[in-house]
Amino acid sequence: MTAVADAPIRAGMPSLARLRGPLNAAIGIGLLLGLWWLGGRAVADNPDLFAFANFAPEPTLRRLWSMLGSGEVVEMTLPSLYRVGAGMALAAAIGVPVGILIGRMARLREITNIPFQFLRMISPLSWMPIAVMAFDTWDGAIVFLIAVAAVWPILFSTAAGLRRIDPAWLKVARNLGANPFHMLFVVILPAIAVDILTGIRLALGVAWVVLVPAEYLGVTSGLGYAINDARDTLDYDRLAATVVVIGVIGFALDSAASAAIRKFNWVRDTH
Amino acid sequence: MFDEAEMRDMSQTTGPAPADTPRRRVPAGAHVAVRGLGHSYRRADGPVLEAMDFEIQPGEVVALLGRSGCGKSTLLHMLSGLSQPALGEVVINGNTVQGPSPRWVMMFQAPSLYPWMTVAQNVALGLRFTGRSGQIATRVPEVLDLVDLSAFADRNAQELSGGQQQRVALARSLAPRPEVLLLDEPFSALDAFTRRNLQQDVRQIARGLGLTLVLVTHDVAEAVRMADRVLVLRANPGRIAEDVTIELDEPARQGTCEAFQRAHDRLMGLYSRVADIDTAAAPQTI
Ligand SMILES: Nc1ncnc2c1ncn2[C@@H]1O[C@H](COP(=O)(O)OP(=O)(O)OP(=O)(O)O)[C@@H](O)[C@H]1O
Ligand SMILES: [Mg+2]
Numbered sequence: 108m109t110a111v112a113d114a115p116i117r118a119g120m121p122s123l124a125r126l127r128g129p130l131n132a133a134i135g136i137g138l139l140l141g142l143w144w145l146g147g148r149a150v151a152d153n154p155d156l157f158a159f160a161n162f163a164p165e166p167t168l169r170r171l172w173s174m175l176g177s178g179e180v181v182e183m184t185l186p187s188l189y190r191v192g193a194g195m196a197l198a199a200a201i202g203v204p205v206g207i208l209i210g211r212m213a214r215l216r217e218i219t220n221i222p223f224q225f226l227r228m229i230s231p232l233s234w235m236p237i238a239v240m241a242f243d244t245w246d247g248a249i250v251f252l253i254a255v256a257a258v259w260p261i262l263f264s265t266a267a268g269l270r271r272i273d274p275a276w277l278k279v280a281r282n283l284g285a286n287p288f289h290m291l292f293v294v295i296l297p298a299i300a301v302d303i304l305t306g307i308r309l310a311l312g313v314a315w316v317v318l319v320p321a322e323y324l325g326v327t328s329g330l331g332y333a334i335n336d337a338r339d340t341l342d343y344d345r346l347a348a349t350v351v352v353i354g355v356i357g358f359a360l361d362s363a364a365s366a367a368i369r370k371f372n373w374v375r376d377t378h
Numbered sequence: 379m380f381d382e383a384e385m386r387d388m389s390q391t392t393g394p395a396p397a398d399t400p401r402r403r404v405p406a407g408a409h410v411a412v413r414g415l416g417h418s419y420r421r422a423d424g425p426v427l428e429a430m431d432f433e434i435q436p437g438e439v440v441a442l443l444g445r446s447g448c449g450k451s452t453l454l455h456m457l458s459g460l461s462q463p464a465l466g467e468v469v470i471n472g473n474t475v476q477g478p479s480p481r482w483v484m485m486f487q488a489p490s491l492y493p494w495m496t497v498a499q500n501v502a503l504g505l506r507f508t509g510r511s512g513q514i515a516t517r518v519p520e521v522l523d524l525v526d527l528s529a530f531a532d533r534n535a536q537e538l539s540g541g542q543q544q545r546v547a548l549a550r551s552l553a554p555r556p557e558v559l560l561l562d563e564p565f566s567a568l569d570a571f572t573r574r575n576l577q578q579d580v581r582q583i584a585r586g587l588g589l590t591l592v593l594v595t596h597d598v599a600e601a602v603r604m605a606d607r608v609l610v611l612r613a614n615p616g617r618i619a620e621d622v623t624i625e626l627d628e629p630a631r632q633g634t635c636e637a638f639q640r641a642h643d644r645l646m647g648l649y650s651r652v653a654d655i656d657t658a659a660a661p662q663t664i
Contacts, residue, residue: 275490276492278484279486283503284479284480297495373534374493375536
């Protein structure tokens with residue numbers, strides 16, 4: 108009875124449900140812009156802060172538009188993306204294999220536990236002076252700092268994924284004649300793909316945060332440099348526009364990582 | 379349930395081969411011998427298995443019946459080569475088992491399918507791992523047909539019921555054409571009806587292919603329904619206490635007739651006696 112009575116209402120639901128997500132997203136963006144605008148007004152009305160009025164949405168977005176047109180945005184973003192990409196690649200190349208090893212070998216996990224937890228808690232930026240001395244190029248130092256920041260989430264997430272692997276999967280594979288290569292690429296890596304990607308997503312967040320302060324030093328390109336440069340030249344609308352670019356790209360990277368997680372996630376809803 | 383070609387294959391293994399194609403014999407089951415096998419996990423706990431000696435003929439269906447903890451799974455792991463016994467050896471077709479091989483395949487209580495693969499990909503694994511990828515296209519549909527799951531080839535393994543998943547696991551074990559199939563209580567998580575069906579199907583498939591089948595169970599009815607021979611184990615340490623031959627024809631194994639009941643009661647009697655022995659203070663021999 109109730110099912111029949113509900114049917115027409117249910118039939119009307121999907122279109123509403125589909126609108127709900129975008130609508131809420133629009134509300135969120137609207138609120139953020141509104142707060143920004145209010146902040147801008149408050150700054151403009153305050154005689155002490157008057158000089159910073161260009162932080163308001165309107166001058167910022169106008170400046171952003173012109174920076175997009177001139178190619179300035181691409182120009183300052185590419186070096187940063189390269190540094191983050193290289194740092195992340197390095198972190199994954201170390202974090203995934205080491206994570207698999209400590210996930211597989213209890214002994215190694217016990218031995219490395221304290222050193223790794225200790226190293227993990229050191230802010231990556233505290234390595235900055237050492238990185239600067241150890242690397243010939245500023246780029247090298249920045250990539251190192253990003254890798255140091257990004258390696259831990261990848262490593263720990265990989266190890267945690269491995270410990271959740273059903274031992275029967277390994278037994279079955281061994282029984283069916285799998286060699287170590289099969290074991291790794293057919294069983295282990297697909298089984299923990301989501302854990303690795305979750306680690307990469309977390310690492311990406313950390314790397315993107317570390318990037319900007321790391322680019323304050325030495326280099327003459329990238330988003331961090333652009334911010335520093337805008338501050339030194341009192342070019343506040345450019346500074347605010349760069350902040351917006353950093354946020355948008357960070358958001359896009361995170362969305363890409365979460366899309367990859369969705370794609371590789373093999374857990375089905377069981378109703 | 380049966381692939382027709384496969385049925386014909388079986389009937390012709392003893393008959394004359396067709397003139398044009400020299401008939402390759404259907405891979406029959408292997409001979410399994412257990413010699414002086416003993417094992418203990420921790421020295422302090424004493425042996426889990428002791429002085430095991432038995433033989434299983436090619437194509438025979440043997441049930442290992444025993445109480446929980448008497449070492450059935452341990453024994454099966456050693457038959458499969460997934461673990462090595464501390465003492466003695468397992469000999470299959472004259473060769474000592476040194477490790478796991480797709481020629482003797484073990485199936486567990488849980489289907490343990492790989493949830494990120496389709497049914498067909500799961501079934502193909504044994505061929506893929508052993509460098510026989512060329513046979514996947516023909517062999518996978520063949521074994522899926524054998525377990526009645528042709529329609530599910532491209533489904534994700536998680537979308538199947540427990541009984542269907544166990545059938546996929548069976549197909550996965552059969553695909554690389556094993557000579558021995560080792561089952562560790564593979565039906566215990568299923569409902570009674572599904573379990574009965576699978577018990578019959580597995581027996582028929584194993585006999586049809588001429589496989590040697592070793593089945594671990596603590597269910598007397600399951601042993602009577604499926605096995606040609608039942609080895610009753612006693613515990614602490616695990617030893618073979620009884621070796622019982624079940625002489626029932628196929629219809630009688632459905633469990634509706636008197637003959638089944640008699641066999642069941644006889645085995646139940648032996649099983650309870652063996653089970654009682656290990657609770658008694660002083661073990662006696664029978
Ligand atoms: N990995 C292990 N380490 C130590 N002891 C073990 C191990 N595996 C099994 N045992 C012990 O060996 C004995 C036999 O275990 P096994 O799993 O072979 O029994 P089983 O007959 O299969 O029981 P069940 O019917 O409950 O599955 C038990 O006492 C168990 O506690
Ligand atoms: Mg067991």
